[in-house]
Amino acid sequence: MAAAAEALTDVPGPMVPAPWTVRSKRRDTADTWTLELEPAAGGAISFEPGQFTMLSAFGTGEVPISISGDPGSASGPLVHTVRAVGLATQAICDADVGDRLSVRGPFGRPWPTAELAGRDVLVVAGGIGLAPLRPAILSLLAGRERHGRLALLYGGREPEQLLYPSELQGWPELGIDVAVTVDSAGPEWLGHVGVVTRLVARAEIDPARTSALLCGPEVMMRFTVAALTRAGVAAQDIHVSMERNMQCGIGHCGHCQLGPSLVCRDGPVYRWSELEPWLAIREL
Numbered sequence: 001m002a003a004a005a006e007a008l009t010d011v012p013g014p015m016v017p018a019p020w021t022v023r024s025k026r027r028d029t030a031d032t033w034t035l036e037l038e039p040a041a042g043g044a045i046s047f048e049p050g051q052f053t054m055l056s057a058f059g060t061g062e063v064p065i066s067i068s069g070d071p072g073s074a075s076g077p078l079v080h081t082v083r084a085v086g087l088a089t090q091a092i093c094d095a096d097v098g099d100r101l102s103v104r105g106p107f108g109r110p111w112p113t114a115e116l117a118g119r120d121v122l123v124v125a126g127g128i129g130l131a132p133l134r135p136a137i138l139s140l141l142a143g144r145e146r147h148g149r150l151a152l153l154y155g156g157r158e159p160e161q162l163l164y165p166s167e168l169q170g171w172p173e174l175g176i177d178v179a180v181t182v183d184s185a186g187p188e189w190l191g192h193v194g195v196v197t198r199l200v201a202r203a204e205i206d207p208a209r210t211s212a213l214l215c216g217p218e219v220m221m222r223f224t225v226a227a228l229t230r231a232g233v234a235a236q237d238i239h240v241s242m243e244r245n246m247q248c249g250i251g252h253c254g255h256c257q258l259g260p261s262l263v264c265r266d267g268p269v270y271r272w273s274e275l276e277p278w279l280a281i282r283e284l
């Protein structure tokens with residue numbers, strides 16, 4: 001009996017952070033870094049595209065950060081792409097190789113990758129929103145033969161703020177069309193200029209066959225949904241990843257409540273058909 005009780009207390013619950021060591025660090029943009037982590041105590045975690053962890057540089061608060069690595073490489077490092085916007089994210093971005101961070105998770109409802117078999121998939125990302133979508137793109141490309149047309153529309157503020165530029169160049173060879181646009185650029189930029197929703201209007205969408213995955217600022221997602229709806233894509237086939245202020249990550253504290261739902265537990269990925277009634281309420 002005592003042994004059983006001891007064994008139970010040995011299992012760390014989802015609120016217990018584990019120490020992970022920064023194995024490598026890459027600067028993506030002026031304020032964004034990609035960190036590869038390995039568990040200080042060995043092992044690995046598996047995750048599904050779209051899930052997040054609660055990440056912390058000890059003593060500065062925990063924040064939800066999506067996993068941006070390859071879900072097909074279960075024994076590989078845990079990868080996060082983090083934009084320094086405040087105390088916690090700045091401290092994470094300041095961590096050096098060899099430093100320890102704390103990790104809880106993975107948590108949250110992932111992108112519905114199984115449901116995308118046989119479908120055309122349109123991925124629409126804004127800014128740092130490409131990070132939560134990168135595992136979904138890698139998963140789609142790993143099973144390329146299972147899908148129809150794949151396309152990525154990506155919008156950033158300026159060319160220097162685009163994430164993963166070498167992958168954006170290389171992905172078309174692996175079977176996904178990539179169109180990139182920026183809000184503003186100098187004369188050396190030869191690509192599109194304008195908001196990402198303009199690219200939606202140009203995309204050749206077969207609405208009955210298309211599922212869309214969206215992540216970016218909420219206003220960008222609202223306009224993108226409107227453009228997709230005009231193109232005839234059904235609300236149940238549009239999937240969006242929502243951001244809300246989170247603390248526990250497991251549906252206990254209620255900080256991330258959105259209508260009747262908790263984003264950490266029931267999201268962050270939702271069908272637009274679920275969200276639409278709640279987001280129609282001002283400032284919900």
Ligand SMILES: Cc1cc2nc3c(=O)[nH]c(=O)nc-3n(C[C@H](O)[C@H](O)[C@H](O)COP(=O)(O)OP(=O)(O)OC[C@H]3O[C@@H](n4cnc5c(N)ncnc54)[C@H](O)[C@@H]3O)c2cc1C
Binds near residue numbers: 063065085242245
């Ligand atoms: C499910 C999920 C996945 C996320 N994935 C990533 C990711 O992959 N990479 C990344 O860089 N960031 C991601 N974020 C956002 C990240 O959690 C926030 O930037 C972070 O919590 C800010 O904490 P801070 O202490 O650094 O800044 P704070 O001082 O708390 O805030 C700085 C600014 O950011 C705003 N902010 C704070 N928290 C959030 C939030 N949750 N959503 C939107 N704005 C917020 C504040 O209003 C303020 O303007 C994700 C958020 C969620 C909910």
